[in-house]
Amino acid sequence: MTTTLGPVLDVRGLAFAYPDGHQALFGVDLHVHEGERVALLGPNGAGKTTLVLHLNGILAAGAGSVAVGGLAVEKGNLKEIRRRVGIVFQDPDDQLFLGTVRQDVAFGPANLGVKGAALEASVMAALDKVGMAEYADRPPHHLSFGQRRRVAVATVLAMEPEILVLDEPTSNLDPTSRRELADILRGLDVTVLMVTHDLPFALELCPRSVVLSDGVVVADGRTFDILTDAPLMAGHRLELPWGFDPRAIDNLPA
Template structure:
């Protein structure tokens, strides 16, 4: 099989205060896959995500992105390849206008002028937000801000898009619009979420992280219908939602 886009081997990590968050995580994600990363609060999902782009450095084990190991020397290229969209768009959008914010990533990669402009327009076009290019982020609705947050990362042309709770705080229409956008993106996606129907809708494969280890890695339908597994790891389907009765998307 080809080189995985994300290749995590035996990853362990303890925070400086001694709290160990990850105990040997193995995860492979291949090009074009859409994978949901599920797990209860405090399972280590965010810690794992912060290893993927080298914000945290592995205590043991290794992380590689398309064959390139995550090390201090490779940080810039790693951060180009791995685009992380954080949960709160107010954290992600820190520049005074949408344009300046979407420019931030590619400009750090050294792009200027026409090439930069093209990247920005293209990224905003992919999330349907070109018309808002000169607006300050705090004058957009929450759903619009989340879409711009996705664009800020797409502008870096990442090989893998990591979404942290993409559907949180969205109204149903914004939630669906974002799903439509994610489906059209020609990019590998790793999606951290508690929104199990959203995972089922968008990700053919799911990985369950619990207490710092991967406890399941299977088709999303299989994971969500394994009652024993779900109960053991504090995963619960919302009322009335049963994947067995819904045809695979």
């Protein structure tokens, strides 16, 4: 991890319209600093996934800029940008496409030119971090959904990203798998931006949250403050699960 004084992720005035004319982002500003865990909240259709696809240059900004560790997301830098930004997509079946877990985790670093023993070491280190080392030689489609999600996280960790971006990391997980994922993420020494509808999960892991609604950032602050701001929540189609009260929790992350 490089030590930069500026933010790891620096999004300024980002606007984007899809080719069909639908504008998804209207000037988004977002900064994530090294070591932070930030939740990106917002209702369906707020532009969260569109924003994520800008972070590693899959989509190109219509206006504004994105920089990762000081390096602008531009055509010439894409290879380095994609090493620095590790995106874990929502459906692990989109991410795991090779015959064995080992090959899938090796895919990213091998594309970066890592070979031989160093490749094997980075694969096993990444699998270790998510507790899946013993499944290295299994085909991904023989794993449970929760295991596949963890392997998907490992495929990205193997690239040693500066920022880990997770799109809906808890979707379709049973409560135990969800808790195991939380333990894994908490133990990682990496900057995290997670897109999620799972507000208790955001509160549990991310001290800071950013709310995206209709293509603009409408709130940026402590997760606890945002989740307890009833008018803000109601105004942007955010709801806590029934019976969940952030005020009743006494060991929030700092």
